[in-house]
Amino acid sequence: MDKKRIIGIGIFVVLLAAIVGIKYFLDHNPANPNNVDLSKLTTVYVATGGGKEDFLADERVIQILRDKYKLNPVFDNWSNGKTVLWPLYREYAKYGKPDIIKNIENGKTYSLHSEEVTQYDALFTSDQRFYDYYKLRPDTAAGEAERFSVLDGGLTLNTPIVIYSWKEVVASLQKEGIVTQDADGVYYISDMNKLIDYILDGKKWQDISLPDLYGNLNIASTDPVTSSPGATYYGLLLSILGENQITDSSIKENLPKLKEFYIKSGYMNNTPADLFQSYLMTGMGGKPMIVDYEKSIIEFANEQPDKFAQVKDDIIILYPKPTIWNSHCYAAFTENGKKLYDAFNDSEIQQIAWEKYGFRTGVTGGKYDVSSFGIAIPQKITSTVTSLKMDYYNQLIDYLK
Numbered sequence: 001m002d003k004k005r006i007i008g009i010g011i012f013v014v015l016l017a018a019i020v021g022i023k024y025f026l027d028h029n030p031a032n033p034n035n036v037d038l039s040k041l042t043t044v045y046v047a048t049g050g051g052k053e054d055f056l057a058d059e060r061v062i063q064i065l066r067d068k069y070k071l072n073p074v075f076d077n078w079s080n081g082k083t084v085l086w087p088l089y090r091e092y093a094k095y096g097k098p099d100i101i102k103n104i105e106n107g108k109t110y111s112l113h114s115e116e117v118t119q120y121d122a123l124f125t126s127d128q129r130f131y132d133y134y135k136l137r138p139d140t141a142a143g144e145a146e147r148f149s150v151l152d153g154g155l156t157l158n159t160p161i162v163i164y165s166w167k168e169v170v171a172s173l174q175k176e177g178i179v180t181q182d183a184d185g186v187y188y189i190s191d192m193n194k195l196i197d198y199i200l201d202g203k204k205w206q207d208i209s210l211p212d213l214y215g216n217l218n219i220a221s222t223d224p225v226t227s228s229p230g231a232t233y234y235g236l237l238l239s240i241l242g243e244n245q246i247t248d249s250s251i252k253e254n255l256p257k258l259k260e261f262y263i264k265s266g267y268m269n270n271t272p273a274d275l276f277q278s279y280l281m282t283g284m285g286g287k288p289m290i291v292d293y294e295k296s297i298i299e300f301a302n303e304q305p306d307k308f309a310q311v312k313d314d315i316i317i318l319y320p321k322p323t324i325w326n327s328h329c330y331a332a333f334t335e336n337g338k339k340l341y342d343a344f345n346d347s348e349i350q351q352i353a354w355e356k357y358g359f360r361t362g363v364t365g366g367k368y369d370v371s372s373f374g375i376a377i378p379q380k381i382t383s384t385v386t387s388l389k390m391d392y393y394n395q396l397i398d399y400l401k
Helices: 003-028 059-067 098-105 128-134 167-175 192-200 228-241 248-264 272-286 295-303 305-311 335-343 347-355 390-400
Strands: 042-048 071-077 122-124 152-166 179-181 187-189 290-293 315-320 323-332
Touching: 042 335, 059 071, 059 335, 059 347, 071 335, 122 335, 128 323, 128 390, 152 167, 152 228, 152 272, 152 295, 152 335, 167 179, 167 315, 192 228, 192 248, 228 248, 228 290, 228 323, 228 390, 248 390, 272 290, 272 295, 290 295, 295 305, 295 347, 323 335
Parallel strands: 042 071, 042 122, 187 315
Antiparallel strands: 122 323, 152 290, 152 315, 152 323, 179 187
16 A cells, blocks of 8 residues: 555544544533534623522523523623723633734733624623623723623522521520511511621620620621622621611711721631531531521522531521622623523523522512422512612722721
């Protein structure tokens, strides 16, 4: 056999192996388990804030979006803060075209509607303040990027701030007149001001008839300076201290109190997942009270039902009166982005969001059967304060620093 023929056969074998390999990958791609022909779907690029990754990656949710709505969403992870500092192109977050990414790294800039870069169809923040702020004119003098016009959007996934505690602790707080229980068995912190005063006054757990707990009364939270949940919680505290009214004068008056509260809180976790895990692992002695989202207990119940069964009779969820929503907001920039926004209203997708991941999709979240979890959860959340505007949050965080 001559040399040219051998080379030709070798090239044919390599090409055949490549074709087989590509076909195998497409047939077994974990990102496409149902082997959908993605070329027949509309790809929608979404700059996405954290806290909802598991829901957006849920196989059933993706299947509904592809089969029913013919959409192939691509959810790229973005920091909320970067969404107002960088142009919303995929390449700025190191997705998309490698040559454009390299140009950006070398200092090249691109105009708002440049055809060279890959524009996002939508923004899906994990904090309402960034959604509201994105719709405002950018402060280019402060380094903020130009922004796309928002065609449609709004609150999409919601979960309220709650405080997780334990039976013995809650019983003592009830005796102090801080916690009350309604006819449905739901526990509310009906006197948040009194609880805040107890913490600022340095009351010890022993002072409220909990002799087995050491140290001062405290509610563990994530750090508001570095964590969105912590910032939301401190925004709630600022609203409560200001009698649910946020004004320039009330902020000036109450920021020193909040700084004292922050200092007395001591060590803080940076992520809510770590804090919730520590709460479960160390029990009442390690974490008598923590701040987190309502959705955390629902995710835990679904992901680890055996462990949930072990602790559910001891855990109590306390709903502050008022509380504050953590709202994941969707902003559509294109018609394709609007199609995906409308698809999130699908009844089955909304049911999955609640039953598996604990997101309420209505304004008050009253469409669900809350009794199925075996733990006291209100059907509706009605006592809330509105989210702080971005400039007030900035003042709060700068002061705490």
